[in-house]
Amino acid sequence: MTTSSDLFSESQQVIAGGVNSPVRACDSVQETPVFIAKGQGSHVTSSDGTDYIDFVCSWGPLILGHAHPEVLDAIGETILLGTTFGAPTRIELDFAKTVCDAIPSLEKIRAVSSGTEATMSAIRLARGYTKRDKIIKINGGYHGHADMLLVAPGSGATTLGIPGSAGVPSSIIEQTHLVPFNDVAAVKQIFTQYPNDIAALIIEPIAGNMGVVPPQKDYLQAIRQLTKEHNALLIFDEVITGFRAAYGGAQSLYNVTPDLTCLGKIIGGGLPAACFGGRTEIMDHLAPTGDVYQAGTLSGNPVAMAAGLKTLEILARPDTYKTLEQRGAYLEQGLTDALNATSIPGHINRVGSVLTLFFNNNPVYNLHDAQQSDTKRFAQFFRVMRSQGILLPPSQFEGWFLSLAHTQADLDQTIKAVQTALISIN
Ligand SMILES: Cc1ncc(COP(=O)(O)O)c(C=O)c1O
Structure with a gap:
């Protein structure tokens, strides 16, 4: 049988770093990746046949769990009709209507193929619409890997401890102004310095890439007000939170209306x-009606639209978000009890079905706080959890994703494994 470490050694010969996205390499937890052969519900099986309860869930898209039968059927039916046409299709229309119905701030959308494309295009649109160049970004916010957003990005870059990326021209970085999450005064200060130059403020309304960090009371309302006052657009990056925090996204949960919204992950099923x-009025600035260019060969791909539409249809059924909240709360309570039974300092941030256990003495409100966490302890914890068949995101600065497929038994098994892990690393 080929083991994951055999496959990783081989991959390193032909794939840069052995992985197609950096955090998968598991460097920060001093491990090598598990190669996945298949997934079913809340479980994945590695290429060497080991079963795991999966809290990565492909980093968020799989809110229904792996290989949901109705999603597979939708994909199967659609794929038989052809895989891509580069021409409009009915299913793109149905998809757009469903998304706009779910999130009232969306009057029109444009489909793309990745979250990176969504945020990159939204920023270009904001710049074209406002005729301004500067943007405000949250320190530790991650919005994909477009040049102007690779300034103090969260996610993999925070995990690897790097401030940005080589290859990004300084002339581009100069247009991106950083503020800490949950800090209204810092946003005010940038607007005071550049009252007529800011095209947009882009933010994950619930930070997810410095670990999960919810917005403090009235924070989102305050930045909504400030952006409005300065004729800058407010862009909510809901690539993680869209259809996860609530069916209508974080904007419905906190009752704040952004000018532009980016979605990804769950909407692709x-x-x-x-x-x-x-x-x-803003979206019509896009080509072909407007002068902001944006395009994509596989944009609105019918098979992806079918998977996404079916996923949204299932999420719209009664009680799905209630169930996700209950399961999230149950896991949070189990983790809290397990922590309290040891002397290990820890704080849990959770919104619905995504949470982070920070090995931190203090509560976490922004990237600086998150970075005070004991990443060595997290690495030990990750390894003991994995040895017990629980697959967590391999970084202190990521969320654990729950799905509707996670059962009570899965959660009980996970809590038991956490108890064991905490005792062993105490
Ligand atoms: C909030 C957020 N925005 C954008 C992205 C980029 O999405 P993608 O990886 O699909 O390019 C991510 C990816 O994790 C994300 O978490």
């Missing part, structure tokens, strides 16, 4: 689909 959207 496990296939590559994402979109951005907002008011007609």
Whole structure:
């Protein structure tokens, strides 16, 4: 049988770093990756036949779990009709209507293939619409890997401890202004310095890439007000939170209306689909009606639209978000009890079905706080959890993703494994 470490050694010969996205390499937890052969519900099986309860869930898209039968059927039916046409299809229309119905701030959308494309395009649109160049970004916010957003990005870059990326021209970085999450005064200060130059403020309304960090009371309302006052657009990057925090996204949970919204992950139902959207008056600046260019060979791919539409249809059924909240709360309570039974300092941040256990003495409100966490302890914890058949995101600065497929038994088994892990690393 080929083991994961055999496959990783081979992969390193032909794939840069052995992986197609950096955090998968598991460097920060001093491990090598598990190669996945298949997934079913809340479980995945490695290429060497080991079963795991999966809290990565492909980093968020799989809110229904792996290989959901209705999603597979939708994909199967659609794929038989052809895989891509480069021409409009009915299913793109149905998809757009469903997304706009779910999130009222979206009057029109444009479908793309990844979250990176969505945020990159939304920023270009904001710049074209406002005729301004500067943007404000949250320190430790991650919005994919477009040049102007690779300034103090979260996710893999925070995990690897790097401030940005080589290859990004300084002339581009100069247009991106950083503020800490949950800090209204810092946003005010940038607007005071550049009252007429800011095209947009882009933010994950619930930070997810410095670990999960919810917005403090009235924070999102305050930045909404400030952006409005300065005629800058507010862009909510809901690539993680869209259809996860609530069916209507974090904007419905906190009752704040952004100008533009970026969606990804869940809306592709496990296939590559994402979109951005907002008011007609702004969206009509996109080509072909406007002068902001944006395009994509596989944009609105019918198979991805089918997977996404079916996923949204299932999520719209009664009680799905209640169930996700209950399961999230149950896991949080189990983790809290397990922590309290030891002397290990820890704080849990959770919104619905995504949470982070920070090995931290203090509560976490922003990237600086998150970075005070004991990453060595997290690495030990990760390894003991994995040895017990629980697959966590391999970084202190990521969320654990729950799905509707995670059962009570899965959660009980996970809590037991956490108890064991905490005792062993105490
Ligand atoms: C909030 C957020 N925005 C954008 C992205 C980029 O999405 P993608 O990896 O599909 O390009 C991510 C990816 O994790 C994300 O978490």
